[in-house]
Amino acid sequence: MNEMIQVTDTATQPAANDDSLPTPQRAVPMLPDAQTVTQVTHWTDKLFSFRITRPTSMRFRSGEFVMIGLMGDPHPDTGKQKPLLRAYSMASPSWDDELEFYSIKVQDGPLTSKLQHIQPGDQVILRPKPVGTLVHDALLPGKRLWLFATGTGFAPFASLLRDPQTYQDYDEVIVTHTCRTLGELTYGAQLIEDVRSNEMLEELIGDSFAAKLRYYPTTTREESLKMGRITDLMRSGNVFEDLDVPPLSPENDRAMICGNLAFNLDLKALLEEFGLREGANSAPREYVVEKAFLD
Ligand code: A2P
Numbered sequence: 001m002n003e004m005i006q007v008t009d010t011a012t013q014p015a016a017n018d019d020s021l022p023t024p025q026r027a028v029p030m031l032p033d034a035q036t037v038t039q040v041t042h043w044t045d046k047l048f049s050f051r052i053t054r055p056t057s058m059r060f061r062s063g064e065f066v067m068i069g070l071m072g073d074p075h076p077d078t079g080k081q082k083p084l085l086r087a088y089s090m091a092s093p094s095w096d097d098e099l100e101f102y103s104i105k106v107q108d109g110p111l112t113s114k115l116q117h118i119q120p121g122d123q124v125i126l127r128p129k130p131v132g133t134l135v136h137d138a139l140l141p142g143k144r145l146w147l148f149a150t151g152t153g154f155a156p157f158a159s160l161l162r163d164p165q166t167y168q169d170y171d172e173v174i175v176t177h178t179c180r181t182l183g184e185l186t187y188g189a190q191l192i193e194d195v196r197s198n199e200m201l202e203e204l205i206g207d208s209f210a211a212k213l214r215y216y217p218t219t220t221r222e223e224s225l226k227m228g229r230i231t232d233l234m235r236s237g238n239v240f241e242d243l244d245v246p247p248l249s250p251e252n253d254r255a256m257i258c259g260n261l262a263f264n265l266d267l268k269a270l271l272e273e274f275g276l277r278e279g280a281n282s283a284p285r286e287y288v289v290e291k292a293f294l295d
Contacts, residue, residue, distance in 0.1 A: 034123040060130035062163035065089040067127040089155040093162035102155040142254035145170040150259030180221040248274040255287040
């Protein structure tokens with residue numbers, strides 16, 4: 001997934017050469033909407049996740065995204081700094097005290113080339129205005145929920161999979177995750193393992209909840225137990241045979257899609273072939289697609 005950077009100038013920092021400012025303010029610039037990093041985990045040389053403090057007033061629905069980022073380098077002439085912000089899905093559920101994010105590292109990416117070096121105690125910018133389409137409210141009631149991800153598109157599902165509502169609303173939850181390599185599946189695989197042994201979810205939903213959760217990881221460029229793009233495995237019917245479920249139907253199946261742009265568009269077209277229609281917060285239907293990277 002490529003980086004999408006939105007550069008805003010709403011919180012321009014004081015120029016470093018502004019003599020009217022008292023010295024301490026110049027020495028320690030205050031970040032707008034600053035939150036503190038509490039944990040960083042590097043999963044591969046291209047993937048990492050991190051946790052930050054959560055503003056006490058911030059409410060969101062599992063599956064939504066926010067803008068986060070860092071201050072950019074000072075302008076060579078004016079010394080002014082602007083925030084570099086990017087849309088990031090919350091990977092943590094709405095009940096969590098902290099916020100978690102899952103990110104790619106792009107070596108020459110304006111934001112992630114810097115963000116990949118954050119450490120606990122550092123500050124990041126968080127614009128606490130969550131929005132998004134990958135929410136339960138945008139789907140009509142159904143029996144089976146499919147969560148289709150590629151790469152870091154797993155992030156909003158890491159949020160939804162830790163939300164009790166996901167298991168209260170559906171008889172079965174199927175998560176597919178397609179990555180190039182096995183290493184890129186690790187964050188998701190570990191999360192699924194953690195969810196299956198999550199005592200809070202077991203207490204809330206009963207021990208049947210773990211049986212509702214089905215995980216279908218595939219790789220495309222490294223040997224693994226299941227290889228191939230999920231779209232091809234759906235067209236051939238292979239995934240339905242493997243999971244022993246009927247092909248998707250608008251009566252029973254609901255779906256959420258989050259991955260790279262080509263994947264989102266291909267899968268959207270495929271779901272339409274199965275008779276599912278795209279929903280939105282204002283008009284719930286049978287499937288929804290992540291909009292953070294499409295707009
Ligand atoms: P492939 O290796 O065949 O391109 P990326 O790292 O490029 O974002 O891709 C992540 C995963 O998504 C890869 O396994 C890739 O498979 C797969 N993928 C990319 N584009 C599509 C698509 N249009 N439909 C299905 N899977 C895709």
